[in-house]
Amino acid sequence: MISSKQCVKEIKQSLKLFNKKKKYLLHEPFLDKSDSTQINKCIYSTFVSSVSGYTNIFEKELSKFTGSKYVVAMVTGTAAIEIALKSVGVKKDEEVLIPNANYIASANSTLQIGAIPHFIDIDKSNLGIDINKLSIYLKKITLIKNGKLINKKTKRIISAIMPTHIFGNTCDVLKLLNLTKKFKIKIIEDSSEALGSFYKNKHLGTFGKVGILSFNGNKIMTTGAGGALLTDDKKIFDKALHLSKISRKQNNYWEYDYSQLGHNYRMPGINAALGISQLKKVKKILKIKKKIYNIYTRAFKNSKNISLIKENKNCNSNNWLNSIYISGCNLKIRNRIINELNKKNIFVRPLWKLMHKISYLKKYPKMSISNSIIVEKSLISLPSSTNLKN
Amino acid sequence: MISSKQCVKEIKQSLKLFNKKKKYLLHEPFLDKSDSTQINKCIYSTFVSSVSGYTNIFEKELSKFTGSKYVVAMVTGTAAIEIALKSVGVKKDEEVLIPNANYIASANSTLQIGAIPHFIDIDKSNLGIDINKLSIYLKKITLIKNGKLINKKTKRIISAIMPTHIFGNTCDVLKLLNLTKKFKIKIIEDSSEALGSFYKNKHLGTFGKVGILSFNGNKIMTTGAGGALLTDDKKIFDKALHLSKISRKQNNYWEYDYSQLGHNYRMPGINAALGISQLKKVKKILKIKKKIYNIYTRAFKNSKNISLIKENKNCNSNNWLNSIYISGCNLKIRNRIINELNKKNIFVRPLWKLMHKISYLKKYPKMSISNSIIVEKSLISLPSSTNLKN
Numbered sequence: 001m002i003s004s005k006q007c008v009k010e011i012k013q014s015l016k017l018f019n020k021k022k023k024y025l026l027h028e029p030f031l032d033k034s035d036s037t038q039i040n041k042c043i044y045s046t047f048v049s050s051v052s053g054y055t056n057i058f059e060k061e062l063s064k065f066t067g068s069k070y071v072v073a074m075v076t077g078t079a080a081i082e083i084a085l086k087s088v089g090v091k092k093d094e095e096v097l098i099p100n101a102n103y104i105a106s107a108n109s110t111l112q113i114g115a116i117p118h119f120i121d122i123d124k125s126n127l128g129i130d131i132n133k134l135s136i137y138l139k140k141i142t143l144i145k146n147g148k149l150i151n152k153k154t155k156r157i158i159s160a161i162m163p164t165h166i167f168g169n170t171c172d173v174l175k176l177l178n179l180t181k182k183f184k185i186k187i188i189e190d191s192s193e194a195l196g197s198f199y200k201n202k203h204l205g206t207f208g209k210v211g212i213l214s215f216n217g218n219k220i221m222t223t224g225a226g227g228a229l230l231t232d233d234k235k236i237f238d239k240a241l242h243l244s245k246i247s248r249k250q251n252n253y254w255e256y257d258y259s260q261l262g263h264n265y266r267m268p269g270i271n272a273a274l275g276i277s278q279l280k281k282v283k284k285i286l287k288i289k290k291k292i293y294n295i296y297t298r299a300f301k302n303s304k305n306i307s308l309i310k311e312n313k314n315c316n317s318n319n320w321l322n323s324i325y326i327s328g329c330n331l332k333i334r335n336r337i338i339n340e341l342n343k344k345n346i347f348v349r350p351l352w353k354l355m356h357k358i359s360y361l362k363k364y365p366k367m368s369i370s371n372s373i374i375v376e377k378s379l380i381s382l383p384s385s386t387n388l389k390n
Numbered sequence: 391m392i393s394s395k396q397c398v399k400e401i402k403q404s405l406k407l408f409n410k411k412k413k414y415l416l417h418e419p420f421l422d423k424s425d426s427t428q429i430n431k432c433i434y435s436t437f438v439s440s441v442s443g444y445t446n447i448f449e450k451e452l453s454k455f456t457g458s459k460y461v462v463a464m465v466t467g468t469a470a471i472e473i474a475l476k477s478v479g480v481k482k483d484e485e486v487l488i489p490n491a492n493y494i495a496s497a498n499s500t501l502q503i504g505a506i507p508h509f510i511d512i513d514k515s516n517l518g519i520d521i522n523k524l525s526i527y528l529k530k531i532t533l534i535k536n537g538k539l540i541n542k543k544t545k546r547i548i549s550a551i552m553p554t555h556i557f558g559n560t561c562d563v564l565k566l567l568n569l570t571k572k573f574k575i576k577i578i579e580d581s582s583e584a585l586g587s588f589y590k591n592k593h594l595g596t597f598g599k600v601g602i603l604s605f606n607g608n609k610i611m612t613t614g615a616g617g618a619l620l621t622d623d624k625k626i627f628d629k630a631l632h633l634s635k636i637s638r639k640q641n642n643y644w645e646y647d648y649s650q651l652g653h654n655y656r657m658p659g660i661n662a663a664l665g666i667s668q669l670k671k672v673k674k675i676l677k678i679k680k681k682i683y684n685i686y687t688r689a690f691k692n693s694k695n696i697s698l699i700k701e702n703k704n705c706n707s708n709n710w711l712n713s714i715y716i717s718g719c720n721l722k723i724r725n726r727i728i729n730e731l732n733k734k735n736i737f738v739r740p741l742w743k744l745m746h747k748i749s750y751l752k753k754y755p756k757m758s759i760s761n762s763i764i765v766e767k768s769l770i771s772l773p774s775s776t777n778l779k780n
Contacts, residue, residue: 029436036433039660040426046419048614048664049607075465075615078654104636104648111651217439217658224438224658225465246494254728256742258494260750261501264468268607268614270429274438274660338644352646360650 002305002328004336010306011324011341011348011382014299018292019390023345024383026321027218030285030390035277042273050245052269058276059228065279066195066203068211068230070237073267073275074244077192077214077227081109081162083265084210084229087240088186090115090159095151095365097161097185099129100355101372106162106190107355107364116156119355119366124325124375126312128171129163131179137367138183149184154365160186165194165204167381168220168320170312173199173207180208188212192227195220196286196318204315205230210240215271220285220318221278223271286318288386293319295389296382300324309379321381323351329378337380351379392695392718394726400696401714401731401738401772404689408682409780413735414773416711417608420675420780425667432663440635442659448666449618455669456585456593458601458620460627463657463665464634467582467604467617471499471552473655474600474619477630478576480505480549485541485755487551487575489519490745491762496552496580497745497754506546509745509756514715514765516702518561519553521569527757528573539574544755550576555584555594557771558610558710560702563589563597570598578602582617585610586676586708594705595620600630605661610675610708611668613661676708678776683709685779686772690714699769711771713741719768727770741769 015024042054059071074080090096092114098106100119107117120137123130142149142158149158161180163171173189180187191197191205192214198204205211211230215223229240247262249255267275293311300306306324311317326334334350341348354372355361405414432444449461464470480486482504488496490509497507510527513520532539532548539548551570553561563579570577581587581595582604588594595601601620605613619630637652639645657665683701690696696714701707716724724740731738744762745751 029438031433031436031438036426036430039429039433043421043426043429043664046421047607048419048421048612050615051607076654104646105654108636108651108653217437217441222438224660225440225654225656246498254732254739256494258748258750261498263498264466264495264615266615268661270614270664271658271660342644349644358648360648 002326002333004333004340007305007326007337008340010303012346014296015346015383017295017299018388021387024347024388025385026347026349026381026383028385028387029217029222030281030386034280035274038273038277039270042270048268048270050266050268052272054269054276055267055272058267058272061276061279062228065282066206066230068203068206069232070234072229072237072240072244073272074227074229074265075267076225077212077216078105078109079263079265080212080227080229081105081188081190082112083240083243083263084188084212085109085113085115085160086243087236088160088188088209094157094159095154097158098355099164100366100369101127101166101351101375102164102355103192103352105192106164107361117355117361117364118158119364119369121367121369121371122375123171124371126169126171127166127309127375128169129176130371131171131175133367135179142183144184147184151365158185160188162188162190164190165197167323168194168197168318169309170194170197170199170204170315172312172314173204177207193219193320194318196282198316199312200314206232209233210236215275220289220320221275221282223267223275223278226267226271226275285386288389289319289384291389292384293322296322320384322384323379323381325378326380327378331377334377334380347383349381351376392716392723394723394730397695397716397727398730400693402734402736404686405736405773407685407689408778411777414737414778415775416737416739416771416773418775418777419607419612420671420776424670425664428663428667429660432660438658438660440656440658442662444659444666445657445662448657448662451666451669452603452618455672456596456620458593458596459622460620460624462619462627462630462634463662464617464619464655465657466615467602467606468495468499469634469653469655470602470617470619471495471578471580472502473630473633473653474578474602475499475503475505475550476633477626478550478578478599484547484549485544487548488745489554490756490759491517491556491741491765492554492745493582493742494748495582496554497751507745507751507754508548509754509759511757511759511761512765513561514761516559516561517556517699517765518559519566520761521561521565523757525569532573534574537574541755548575550578552578552580554580555587557713558584558587558708559699560584560587560589560594560705562702562704563594567597583609583710584708586672588706589702590704596622599623600626605665610679610710611665611672613657613665613668616657616661616665675776678779679709679774681779682774683712686712710774712774713769713771715768716770717768721767724767724770737773739771741766
């Protein structure tokens with residue numbers, strides 16, 4: 001059994017390679033004078049709400065940065081996932097494949113539209129979907145009927161899969177794309193943590209039918225709260241934009257008519273203004289993030305107890321949250337390490353609680369999730385704030 | 391039949407009593423240097439997201455201003471309505487009484503939680519619920535069984551009513567309160583348009599179980615987008631706050647567990663910071679709004695064609711949107727007046743399209759909505775921006 005004391009010591013040792021800090025934080029927003037300036041412009045324009053031109057400008061800039069043809073900015077990443085599910089046509093009572101090791105937004109948004117989360121396993125090496133395991137599983141439990149993938153046991157259609165690019169890293173997304181074609185399922189890439197991550201020089205979130213970004217305060221860049229939907233498909237874009245603007249018919253500015261149940265999810269101008277100035281700094285932020293990743297790589301190179309989770313070899317990750325595996329760990333030791341470090345103002349965190357362990361998600365279908373269980377008990381995320389090296 | 395030309399002339403004449411403008415707008419945000427200063431402080435603090443202390447401060451200030459014991463700030467007013475319905479315990483397939491002349495958020499939020507909108511009529515004099523008509527209707531179509539109000543025809547429980555305080559005005563809210571006690575229904579006051587409106591010196595939104603505010607860019611004060619839930623009930627407050635923070639269990643900051651399907655609806659710090667500086671100016675804004683209302687009162691005092699909608703005698707309205715009735719009007723003439731004025735940069739608007747006319751709402755139950763139909767065809771809202779008199 002590994003000693004928590006030894007691990008705490010090694011992690012503390014690694015932090016000596018960074019700027020000395022009173023608090024070592026997991027993530028902090030990277031804000032400066034340029035953000036105030038941009039927001040003041042927005043205030044001065046009076047267009048602070050969701051009808052603001054700043055929201056359109058932010059979308060255009062995101063389109064340029066990610067290479068996605070169309071972008072819809074929304075109030076949160078969670079809102080963007082919900083709209084994505086509706087826009088690609090996932091229906092009530094259909095199943096959506098979701099990694100079991102995941103943030104809660106994917107499962108919640110699926111339930112929100114009346115669909116069923118179906119939990120699948122992840123790959124220990126990159127925290128993405130375990131594609132080989134999924135392929136074997138789908139062969140076993142599904143059949144294709146009238147061009148739809150059917151779960152033989154539940155008789156429900158499996159209509160979509162939502163890979164999450166955890167901590168900015170990714171599975172082999174092209175291989176996953178092939179699998180989804182074979183099995184006739186739509187792919188919504190949850191790239192909430194992956195702004196600035198590229199797989200073979202293409203931005204994550206631009207491989208599937210739809211991609212999702214998040215700009216929560218803990219992310220690579222922030223709009224306070226916020227998210228975006230990326231797509232190259234004009235029809236999906238039109239539907240997503242319409243749904244996020246309460247499905248209001250746009251005959252003239254004073255008519256209040258609506259085509260269907262919509263959502264008041266459009267990002268306000270004041271948040272988009274912050275997004276515009278933040279996006280201008282993303283390359284600088286990514287450089288600092290890479291430096292931090294490289295320092296951690298060196299720090300744990302020869303460790304017997306700790307191994308840093310590496311970027312997928314085809315992925316230039318945004319290195320959002322540097323994470324390690326503790327060998328021979330269990331949940332008790334993991335928690336002890338986390339508590340001891342946090343007490344010393346070195347803020348670290350575990351992976352999320354696995355989806356199948358959350359009370360209201362227990363009842364939903366899942367495959368063997370053996371990898372997720374290993375990852376959960378041995379992963380710790382380390383301080384990764386740009387302030388460590390800025 | 392009234393002449394649209396004569397009405398256009400009279401409305402143009404009334405605007406001569408205000409500051410001369412290139413554009414006469416319905417509403418504009420009231421923003422100045424103090425808003426930039428407050429937001430810059432927030433940016434400098436780096437706490438721009440929903441974990442920001444600014445959100446708590448904004449809630450405390452709203453509590454002081456409205457006299458509501460508890461306040462939960464959220465991303466939109468629509469989000470606040472959805473959380474309100476869940477927090478007071480409205481269940482799937484229960485009916486919610488909603489004015490037929492209304493903004494879409496009430497009906498959408500009701501559908502969002504799986505409940506059924508049931509449309510009721512309004513009072514022409516104050517645009518609130520027609521309480522006498524409702525009382526007669528409920529006596530006829532309902533019975534009380536085990537302390538629940540049952541719709542005899544649909545057999546469903548009618549669990550709540552959502553009066554909307556349209557344009558900052560209100561029905562006789564104490565009379566409505568008595569009616570809801572008699573009929574065992576919970577009251578959620580949609581005061582989205584009524585920040586700064588008081589009925590017998592008590593703030594609107596503080597009479598029912600729950601009240602709702604909105605801070606969209608068109609409202610008395612703005613946070614870009616945003617809303618809030620008001621309540622004096624600790625249990626409802628706890629539930630609403632928990633649901634709006636994704637129902638995350640708060641054992642410690644690094645544990646990711648959730649008690650139930652929640653919502654990522656908490657207002658971000660950057661928007662709350664704007665709310666704080668805006669709220670400081672509300673009394674000033676309300677004074678200007680009252681001046682505008684008084685000027686319109688004078689302007690149409692002796693008109694044969696136009697009558698201004700007056701404040702309820704017990705209500706000190708925020709006079710958010712001054713609105714008139716055109717006598718002998720119909721939808722065609724109304725639209726002609728609106729189009730002609732808008733062409734001249736005098737921005738006016740009609741009432742919303744009535745709920746029972748919106749395609750996806752047609753199928754839901756409704757009472758006779760004769761008053762709403764009269765209001766729809768004869769009401770026009772006039773330029774009411776503070777800039778008219780600031």
